[in-house]
Amino acid sequence: MLERLLIRSRAVPPEPPRRRGATSVEPVQDRFGVLKAVLAAVPWLQIGLGATVVLLAAMVPWAADKVLAAMDQQIMAVDVRGEFVGDSRTGIERAAGRWIGSSYFSTDLADIKADLEQRPWVASAAVKRIWPGRLEIDIREKRPLAYWTDGRLVSRAGELFAPPNPEVAGKLPRLAGPDERVRDVIAMARTMSDELTGYGLGFAGLTLEARGAWTLVLSNGIEVVLGRDQVEQRFERFITVYENRLASRVDEVSRIDARYSNGVAVQWKAELVQAAPKS
CATH class of the missing domain: 3.10.20.310 (membrane protein fhac)
Incomplete structure (x- = not known):
């Protein structure tokens, strides 16, 4: 009896040893295996699914147009x-x-x-x-900067425009010159205006003639002729002469010609009165 028991025990294969702490994991079944098998076995199902996808894709724009049409309103x-x-x-x-x-x-x-x-x-x-x-x-x-030739306006961006009501811009300097030189005139006007303010003088206008000569007009009515050449140097010479010799007599001055190399020529208002023809 004992011998038979020993023989039977040898016939049963021993259980493989397990590592301490190891956990046995069952193989994960392919969840999509059945679906793949069905699709492979029934080709017409693949065709039907593809046709459905194409149909839905084609219906999306149509449905969107219908929704927009239903939502569309008139501008009221x-x-x-x-x-x-x-x-x-x-x-x-x-x-x-x-x-x-x-x-x-x-x-x-x-x-x-x-x-x-x-x-x-x-x-x-x-x-x-x-x-x-x-x-x-x-x-x-548009924000007007000054009046321009022929009653037009020039904006702060340097754009010329001709509205039917330029007078609503109010009191502004008057600039003039060839239209293609408008930005040059604006740049020169800003430079002169900033410097004049430091001497208590107001800027009223600036003209650039077609031949290139510049003429400045102050807010007190004085006209300053600067000519074509060395305009910046002549302007500085005018400032120097004004500060040293003319500031106290500014009300008597009518016109200043700065086109001289060593100074300026001053035209006085009294001279204009004396030169006026008697009626």
């Missing part, structure tokens, strides 16, 4: 914002009123912007939609 109102001097809020609203009743989504905002920026006083226009049927327009006007 226009809100205008900005600070106005030359133009007016009412004028901008009337100009934008042509888009009242247009499609909220289909209206091209770039067209509205371009149309408004054709107005003489408008520097830029920003247009945006406000749901469900409103447009909001922000206007930035």
Whole structure:
């Protein structure tokens, strides 16, 4: 009996030893194996699935168009914002009123912007939609720097423009010169104006003639002829002579010619009175 037991025990393979602390892990079954097998076995199912995907992709734009069409409204109102001097809020609203009743989504905002920026006083226009049927327009006007030749205005950005109402700009210096030299005139005017302020003199205007000669006008009416050459040096010479010799008699001066190498020529108001013809 004992011998039979020993033989049976040898027939049973021994259990492989396990490492201390080791944990046995069962192999993970492929969860998609069944689906892959079905798709491989039924080709028409693959074709149907592909067709469904294509159909859904084609329906997305159609559905989006339908949703937008259902949401679309007419533009019912226009809100205008900005600070106005030359133009007016009412004028901008009337100009934008042509888009009242247009499609909220289909209206091209770039067209509205371009149309408004054709107005003489408008520097830029920003247009945006406000749901469900409103447009909001922000206007930035041109800021006039001076009056220019022929009653036009020049902006601080150096742009010449001719509004129908330039007088609303108020009291401004008067600049003149060839249109293509407008930025040169502005630069010279700013330089001179800044220096004149330090001597208590006001800047009223500056003219650049076609042949290149410069003439400065002070706020007290004095005309300073600077000519074509060495304009900056002649201007400094005028400043020196004014500070040392003319400041106390400025009310008597009518015209100063700085086109001399060693000084300036002064024309006095009394001389003009004496030279005036008697009636």
